[in-house]
Amino acid sequence: MTSRFSKGGILINRKKKLSFKFNGKNLFGFSGDTLASALLANNQVLIGRSFKYHRPRGFVSSGVEEPNALLSIGSGGSLEPNRSATTLELFDGIEAMSQNHFGSLEWDIGSISNFLSKIFPAGFYYKTFIKPRFAWKHIFEPTIRSAAGLGKAPKEHDLSSYxxxxxxxxxxxxxxxxxGLVTAKNLASLGLKILLVEQKHFFGGYALSEEFKINNLDSSEFIxxxxxxxxxxxxxxxxxxxSIVGVHDHSYLLGLENFEVLESEDHSSIRHRLWRIxxxxxxxxxxxxxxxxxFAGNDIPGVILSSAANEFYKLYGISQGDRVILITNNDSAYSAVVELFNAGISIPLVIDVREKSVGELPLKVKDLGIRVEFGKAITKVLGKKRVKAVEICSIVGEGSVLETIICDSVLMSGGWTxxxxxxxxxxxxxxxxxxxxTLVPDETKQSTNELGQSFISVVGSARGQFWPSELFDNMEKVIKNICEIFNLKKIKYEKYQIKEIIHEKTSPISCVPESADENLKGKSFVDYQNDVKLTDLRIATQEGFESVEHLKRYTTLGMATDQGKLSNINGIKILSHLVGKEINEVGTTTFRPPYTPISLGSIAGEARKELFKPIRKTPMHKWHQENGAIWEPVGDWQRPYTYLRNNETKEEAVYREVKNTRNSLGMLDASTLGKIIVSGNDAGEFLDLIYTNMMSTLxxxxxxxxxxxxxxxxxFDDGVVARLNEKTFLCHTTTGGSDRVYSWMEEWHQTEWWDKKVFIQNLTEEYAQITIAGPKARLLLEKLGGLNVESKKFQPLDFIEGKLGNFDVRVFRISFSGELSFEIATPSANGEALWIRCLELGSELGITSYGTEALHIMRAEKGFIMIGDETDGTVIPQDLNLDWAVSKKKKDFIGKRAHERIYMQDPNRKTLVGLSLKDSTQKIPDGAYALKSxxxxxxxxLGHITSTYFSPSLDKPIAMALLKNGKSLKGQEVDIPLGSGNKLRAIVVDPQFYDIEGKRQNV
Amino acid sequence: MLKFICPICEIETDETELTPGGEAHLKRMGPGSSDQNFYTYLFERKNPRGIHFERWLHSYGCGKWFHVVRCTKTMEVFGTYSAQDTKPPKKILDAIKKKLPNGKNVK
Amino acid sequence: MSDKLEFSNNLFTIKDLYLPGMVSIRTHLFDKKFQKIIKDILKINVPNKLEFTFNKNLYLAWMSPNELLLFSKNLNEILKLITIIEDTLKGIESLVLDVSSSRTVFSIKGSLWRELLAKGTPINLCPNKFTSKSFRRTRLGQVSTAFWMVKTDQVYIVCGRSFKEFFFKWLCNAANEKSIIKFF
Structure with missing residues (x-):
């Protein structure tokens, strides 16, 4: 059993007990523990079930490379699946659950596939589910989906902050x-801004557990x-x-900082922070x-990396068992044996796959009286949920058992990557x-930054030099290089005194015994997390998947959440052996970000809930809010769709607003309309190029x-242009188009027509704009007072400036509803006050506020187009019968050359028509097709429906459509298929339905 | 995540402060141009693996367009210059030649 | 007009400078005649790129090579100046517009303001890069903004008026005392 020694553990504070839960059981650990060390202290060796075969699994490592110990942490809105227990610092109250089992962890029903593992070979998915088709959808996929996958996705909103x-x-x-620490120390005096990050909750790395002397100090003290x-x-x-999880173009790094230990109960503190560096x-x-x-059974709980066993012991005081054996292909693993032996653990045997080693550490182990066998290997590990014994064989041959040794833990070491x-x-x-x-960086092919220069240095054991005395071999060079990069005076580098340890070379062997039979190979795991075995790799290569990239995808080797940190090199070694090529010929797969998984919450950052997306509000927003507005998002804006009164339905409210406006008076918040000033001596000329029609003559x-x-x-956009003075124009745009049109004008001015003397300014937010529409509109303006709005003085398409009551205004006589209509613009700061004043004075006239839906209905009744409804990015003005607004006199404007293309002049282009239904109880569905009768x-x-409404003014349904050669279809019948198989029959009419003569607006 | 020096602000700008504008130095074909020339202007864009001349807009900053020369393979930036420069400055072309003596895609 | 927005905790006080005055001046900034006119009227130099100049409550900021923003907390001061500037610039190619209603300005007080802003902008806010002279247009989160230091422990931030409430919520969230790094 695993347990905690009564003494020791550099990192833990035994005075600070922490409680946590594992699968509902109350357990205790200490401050400074990881969840992994705390579980091992409680003899929890079995930690989960494997992905494919539901085999019992335990801890293999003590760090980010851990493939097995993935747990679900928390519950409800703070549930996080697939969290590695080896990197989670223990805090009070952790609720951890094991994953990937049906029924309990101890008695997993799903593990039946243990017996069936032979029918789950490499490429199983590709091979098995091709035929019959229905079986995939109804049998295989649901079964596999429920059996596979690790943790379950959380169902509730994430409570944490990011x-x-x-x-x-x-x-x-x-x-x-x-x-890393030594490098920082050497650079610290240079005045550079330095960030040093450590993915674990302590500094020092393996030098904390694998102690050595540096400058006559113990490495732990030195650290x-x-x-x-x-x-x-x-x-x-x-x-x-x-953790730095990604290195991207132009020396951009992504880092994840983890505050789980410190997260406050109300989640107001940050859980993860994503650093963009x-x-x-x-x-x-x-x-x-x-x-x-x-080797066979290398996944049975109790089989663990020797460095991990050592780290668990030295840092947390954990014992892996009472009788521990080691199998190794190198010298470094012997240090763990020395430590554990000195702690009183029985070490019945050390198996070294090499022929011999006269290194310092093996000799030391022998001197302690520990039995060391060279040239031997493990046939297989015995036990199911826990190591019980190992069978020993010779490294050469098929694995005939020479001896069986009782033990409860196996340490293994296949060298370092x-x-x-x-x-x-x-x-x-x-x-x-x-x-x-090992892998080493290829200095001749480096990552480069925006200057085309390399910007990464590698120090320490990441260079492939793993012995302490070799760690700082290139430190002086790196420091010198950095001084050069930053143009700094060279600093004196002091060498560190570390005693060299005499050692033998690591053996290239990674699988033992060398010619193990199929049965053993079928239990020898290469990738723990994705359950990839030796046999899978053999099958894949036999079937021709000899490229490492193919092998990876066919077998899923290295494709789990650990991204093959433990398995890739062994996999490549095996592949190189199987295909008889050198490792560099076989090649490695490409490492891609992130190095370790990051949470979705951290990617979203603060952009959630009300901060998800910017919302733009008009100056009258508060009034709308307080008066029953239902919101419609238009671009980033929130606009009132309609205002609900009493117990109205949405439809009733909209119809009321239309009728009220047509019969007496309505007002609309039109502040969201884009308002762009174009000013300068060449403003007219410039706008002639931007608009299809002539603006310079205005x-x-x-x-x-x-x-x-x-x-x-x-x-792509339309609107009313007002000429404010000789050199200044005010261009109105659609609500959604204001920023786009402004950028569009700037782009053409800056990149094509920079010789035109104009300045452009987006004043959309400067003005609140109120539309006053209806037969009584003039009465209201007169009541507001101050401006002469007589019809003779103030004609359609005129505008005047002045004071309306106390308000500075510009009033435009323009109509989008077909009624007598004025648009009043005033600085936004006064928008709300003017709005309220209009309501007050308008109340005797029966005024109502109306929303975007009433606006849409009224414009459709008049046959006015709406950008985004009647246009879809493939429609030219001529399609919408707007030829009159396309200048034939101008030499050039944006789009003119395109209008000359043959296709644009095709009589069969879809053109805008109206549709009328006989049956006034029906409504034509939006976007529906229109077919030949x-x-x-x-x-x-023939085309499709672009707008469709029930017209309260005409008391019948109306619609607009774009139909092939629409003009020729006038008076004909078309069919509109409904989803149900039924059809509506409509008549093609002119797209103006209401007040065709335009009498109402010209009063 | 790219970064360029905005030649107007003369300061490093992050990709997220910018808006891309596609290939640079297109010649506008207006009324009177041939169908083929107009087609090329509208639709034909280079997409080289190597040196590329691009337009970018400092949209969250000064609001000005500028030109960038970038290697799409290594992301090396050879320089940025004004949107009103109809040709890349000699200095930049020299830098490209120096890096890629047999350079392809160089205008 | 919507309510005045205010927030404070142990580290920051965030205030909406209610109804400040702002003028956009578009012209060619390098024009010597223009520079002299500005100096005469405002007693301020035309700022260098990415910087601002000031005189008491009046700030003049570089927006682009052909745009300046003139700002005062006092709307009336600005309204008086607009006509003067416009009239004096008549002979020069220019566009002078009152943009007081277009934008809003927040004041953030608290010595750790760099920490707060670094949650939302990719620009380098280190004291030697973003100095007491700096005026930067950039994004904060998803909102287009511009900001400058008025005191060592105070910044002013301009954003579009319609974004005001959204942006205020963003600022309050970023001001979370429990999420301070002490990076600068």
């Missing part, structure tokens, strides 16, 4: 191990001193629980990860080094409706 931080730094050092020293330096920011230089002190060995993910995120290449038996004091097309000739097929489609 944010971003943008940081600019001179140097970022990734890794707070001894190499403590460094940490104290650096934390006092104001140029250096030290961060724990912080620009750095001039990046130093990788990312260390190395120990590799497992591949330097962590170079960040080196290659941005294009840096890596290569295999046979001498060092007289000051007058307005003109104008259209804008893009270079494709397609209509009696037609049924695609060839009968």
């Amino acid at each position: 944010d971003f931080f943008y940081a600019h730094l001179d140097v970022v050092i990734v890794g707070g191990g001894i190499s 403590k001193n460094l940490e104290d020293d650096l934390s006092k330096n104001e140029n250096v920011i030290l961060k724990k629980n912080f 620009r750095t001039k230089h990046l130093i990788l002190a990312t260390g190395a990860i120990e590799r497992p060995l591949v 330097s962590t170079l993910n960040l080196w290659s995120h941005c294009g840096g290449k890596i290569k295999w080094d046979n001498q060092l038996n 007289k000051p004091g007058r307005c003109r409706y104008g259209l804008m097309c893009n270079e494709n000739g397609f209509l 009696g037609g049924n097929g695609a060839e009968d489609v």
Whole structure:
């Protein structure tokens, strides 16, 4: 069993007990524990079930590389699935649940597939579910979906808070191990702004557990001193629980800072912070990860990496068992044996797959009286939910059992892999080094920044030099290089005194025994998290998947949440062996961000709930809110759709607003309309190029409706242009188009017609705008007082400026409703006051406020188009019978050349028509097709419905449609298919339905 | 995440402060141009793996358009210049030649 | 007009400078004649790019090579100046507009304001990069803004009027005392 020694554990504070729950059981740990060490202290070795076969699994590692110990943490709105227990610092009240089992963790019903594992070979999904088709949908997929997958996705809204931080730094050092700390120490005096991050909750890395002497100090003490020293330096920011997860273009880094330990109960403090970093230089002190060995039963709980066992012991005082054996292909793993032996653990055997080693550490182990067997291997591990014994065999041969040794834990070590993910995120290449038996950075193919210069240095064991005395071999060079980059005086570099340990080379062997039979290979796991076995790799290569990228996708090797941190190298080694090629020929897969998983919450940052997206409000927003407005989002704006009174339905409210406006008086908040000033000696000329119609001939004091097309000739915005004076125009745009049109004008002015003397200013927000419409509109303006609005003086398309009551205004006589209508603009600051004044004075006249829906209905009754309804980015003005607004005199305007294309002049283009229904109880569905009468097929489609309403003014349904050669169809019948198989029959009419002569607005 | 120096503000700007505007130095084809020329102007865009001349807008800043020369493969930026420069400055062309003596895609 | 917005905690006081005055002056800033006129009327130099100049309550900020923003907390002061500036600039290619209603200005008081702003803008806010002379247009979160330092522990931030309430909520959220880093 695993347990906690009564003494020891550098990181834990035994005086501070913390309680937590695992699968409902109340357990205790200490402050400084990880969830993993606390679980092991409680003899919780079985931690989850595997992905495919539901095999019992335990801890393999003690860090981010952990493939098995993924737990669901929390519940409800704070549930996080697939959280690695080895990197979660313990805090009081953690609720952890194991994953991926039906029934209990101990007795998983799903593990039946253990027996069926032979029918789940590599490429299983590709092979099995091709035929019959129905079986995939109804049998295989539901079964697999419920059986596979790790944790369950949370169902409730995330309660936690997240944010971003943008940081600019001179140097970022990734890794707070001894190499990272020493680098920071050497750079600290240079005055550079430095960020050093450590993904775990402590500094020192393996130098804390694998102790050695440095400058005559114990490495743990040396680290403590460094940490104290650096934390006092104001140029250096030290961060724990912080991972750099991605290196992107132009030296942009993404970092995740984890505050789970500190998160307050009300979730008002931040849980994760996503750092967005620009750095001039990046130093990788990312260390190395120990590799497992591949042998039968290497996934049985109790089989663990030797460095992890050592770390659990030294940092948290955890014992892996009473009788522990080691299998290794290198010298470094022996140090764990020495430590555990000295702690009183029985070590019945050390198995070394090499022929011999006369290194210092193996000799020391022998001297302690521990039995060491060279040239041996493990046939298989015995036990199901826990290691019970191992069978020993010779390294050569098929694995005939020579001896069985009782034990409760197996330490393994297959050598070390330097962590170079960040080196290659941005294009840096890596290569295999046979001498060092690891990946090393390829200095000739580095990641580069915006200047085309390399910006990453690698220090410490990430270079593939794993022994303490080799750690700082390139430190002087790196420091010198940084001084050069930043143009700083060179500093004196003091060498560190570390005693060299005499050692033998690591063996390239990763699978044992060398010629294991199929049965054993079928239990030898390469990728724990995705359940990829030796046999799967063999099948894949036999079937021709010899490229490492193909192998990966066919077998899913390295594709789980751990991204193959433990499995990739073993997989590549096996592949190279199977296809008889060198590792560098086989190649490695590409490392991609993120290095470790990051939460979706951290990506969203603060942009959730009411901060999800900016909302724009008009000056009258509060009044709308208090008077029953239902909101309609238009662009970023919130506009009242309609105002509900008493117990009205939405429809009733809209119809009331239309009728009231048509019969007496209505008012609309039109503040959202875009208002752009174009001013200068060439303003008219410039606008002639922007609009399809002639603007330069407009007289000051007058307005003109104008259209804008893009270079494709397609209509994209419309609005009324007013000429304020000889050199200044005010261009109204649609609500959604104000920013777009402003940018559009700026773009053409800056990039094509910069010789035109104009200034452009977006004044959309400067003015509140109120539409007063209806037969009594003039009466209201007269009541407001101050302006002469007589029809003779103030004609349609005129505007006047002055004081209306106490308000500074500009009043436009323009109508989008077909009624007598005035649009009053006043500075936004007065918008609400003017609105209320209009209501007060209008109440005797029976005024009503109306919303966007009433606006839409009234414009449709008049046959006015709406950008976005009648246009869809493929419609030219001529399609909408707006030829009159397209100048034939002008030499050029944006879209003119496109209008000359043959296709644009095709009589069969879809053109705008109205549709009328006989049956006034029906409504034509929006967006529906219109077919030739009696037609049924695609060839009968004439076009589609662009707008459809019930017209309260005419008491019947009306619609507009774009139909092929629409003009020729007038008076004909068309069919509109409904979803149900029924059809509506409509008659093609003119798209003006109401007051065709325009008498109402010209009074 | 790219960053460019806005030649107007002369300061580093983040991609998220900018709006991309596609290929630079297009010659506008207006009324009177041939169908083929107009087609090319409207639709044909370069998408090189290598040196590319682009337009960007400092939309969250000074609101001005500018030109960028960038290698789409390595993301190296060879320089930025005014939107009113109809040709890349010699200095930038020299820098590209120096980097890629047999340079392709160089205008 | 909507309510006056205010927020404070132990670190920050955020205030909406209710109805400030602002003028947009568009012209060619390098024009010597223009520079002299501004100096004569306002007793302020035309600022360098990315900077602002000031005289008591009056701030003049660089928006782009052909736009300045003149700002005062006092709307009336601005309204008086607009006509003077407009009249004096008659002979020069220019556009002078009252934009007091277009935008709103928030004041953030608190020595850790750099921390707050660095949650939303990708620009470098280190004291040697963003100085007491700096005026920057950039984004804060998803909102287009401009800001400058009025005192070592106070910044003014301009944003579009219609975004005011959204942006205020953003600021309050970023002012969370429990999320301070002490980076600068």
